[in-house]
Amino acid sequence: xxxKVIDGKAEAERLRGAxxxxxxxxxxxxxxxxxxxxVLVGEDPASKVYxxxxxxxxVEVGMTSYEHKLPADTPEADVxxxxxxxxxxxGVDGIxxxxxxxxxxxxxxxxxxxxPDKDVDGFHVVNVGKLSTGQWSLVPxxxxxxxxxLRSTLGKLSGLEAVVVGRSNIVGxxxxxxxxxxxxxxxxxxSRTKDLPAVCRRADIVVAAVGIxxxxxxxxxxxxxxxxxxxxNRVPAPEKGxxxxxxxxxxxxxxxxxxxxxxxxxxxxxxxxxxATLLGNTLIAACRRRGLTPPxxxxxxxxxxxx
Numbered sequence: 001x002x003x004k005v006i007d008g009k010a011e012a013e014r015l016r017g018a019x020x021x022x023x024x025x026x027x028x029x030x031x032x033x034x035x036x037x038x039v040l041v042g043e044d045p046a047s048k049v050y051x052x053x054x055x056x057x058x059v060e061v062g063m064t065s066y067e068h069k070l071p072a073d074t075p076e077a078d079v080x081x082x083x084x085x086x087x088x089x090x091g092v093d094g095i096x097x098x099x100x101x102x103x104x105x106x107x108x109x110x111x112x113x114x115x116p117d118k119d120v121d122g123f124h125v126v127n128v129g130k131l132s133t134g135q136w137s138l139v140p141x142x143x144x145x146x147x148x149x150l151r152s153t154l155g156k157l158s159g160l161e162a163v164v165v166g167r168s169n170i171v172g173x174x175x176x177x178x179x180x181x182x183x184x185x186x187x188x189x190x191s192r193t194k195d196l197p198a199v200c201r202r203a204d205i206v207v208a209a210v211g212i213x214x215x216x217x218x219x220x221x222x223x224x225x226x227x228x229x230x231x232x233n234r235v236p237a238p239e240k241g242x243x244x245x246x247x248x249x250x251x252x253x254x255x256x257x258x259x260x261x262x263x264x265x266x267x268x269x270x271x272x273x274x275x276a277t278l279l280g281n282t283l284i285a286a287c288r289r290r291g292l293t294p295p296x297x298x299x300x301x302x303x304x305x306x307x
Contacts, residue, residue, distance in 0.1 A: 145273025
C-alpha cells in the first residue's frame with residue numbers, strides 16, 4: 001500500500017485562480033480592488049522571503065499590495081501607530097504583521113491592535129473567540145488551508161476521529177475548532193501526551209503541528225488514515241554534502257506513506273496553501289467590509305466551515 005500524495009501546490013493554484021477571477025469581477029462590478037498590507041519589522045531572512053512571496057502573489061491575483069518594511073530597532077509605539085493608520089485606510093482590506101517581531105515589541109499587543117475585520121491572519125482575540133464559539137470569523141491561514149485539503153481529499157468529515165498533535169494558538173487550537181465544526185471527534189495531543197503513538201493510532205485524520213522533526217512515525221498511523229503534516233523543519237542533510245540541509249515535516253514521511261491512505265508532503269503540501277488562503281481571507285474581508293456577499297467559491301467554503 002502506498003498513500004495518495006495530497007498535492008498542495010495544485011490545490012493552491014486552483015484557489016489563487018478563483019481569487020483572481022473574483023478580484024476581476026469585483027473591479028468590474030463594484031469598482032474596487034482588495035488591498036493587503038504586510039508589515040515586516042527587522043531583517044529575519046525567512047520572513048523577508050515569505051513577505052516577498054506574499055507581495056508577489058497578491059499582485060498576481062490582481063490585488064493591491066502594500067509593503068511596510070521597518071528597521072529592527074523601530075519602537076513599539078511606531079509599529080502600533082502604523083497598524084492604527086492601516087486600520088483607518090479604506091484601501092486596505094487585510095493587515096498582516098509578519099512574526100516573529102523583535103523582542104522589544106509585544107506581539108500580542110500589536111496583533112490585538114489590528115481591526116478584527118482586517119485581521120486576515122485570524123489571530124485577533126475577537127476572531128479566535130468567534131471561531132471557538134462557532135460564529136463566523138476570519139480563520140488562521142494554515143488551519144484553513146489544511147481543512148481545504150481534507151475536504152478535497154475526503155469530502156464529508158462528519159463522524160471521523162481526528163487527532164491534532166500540537167496545541168499552538170496559530171495552528172493546533174484553531175485546527176481543532178474547525179474539525180469540531182465539521183463534526184469530527186477531536187483529540188488535541190502534544191509532546192507530553194501519555195502514549196502519544198497509541199492516541200494517534202485511533203485517528204482517521206492525523207494533523208501534525210508540533211514542531212518536532214519527523215516525530216510521527218509510520219507505526220503511529222492507522223492503516224488508511226489521512227495525514228496532514230503542518231511541520232516545516234530544516235535539518236542537516238549530510239547526504240547532500242557538508243553543511244547542507246533539507247526540509248522535513250513533523251511526520252516521518254517515508255514510513256507514514258506506506259501506511260496512510262493519503263498524506264501531505266513537505267515541502268509541497270500545506271505550505272503552498274497558506275499564502276493562497278491569506279489571499280482568500282483578504283478577498284472575503286474586502287467583501288464583508290462593504291456589505292457584499294463573499295464570492296460563490298468562498299461562500300461554499302464558508303458554508304462548509306460555519307454552516
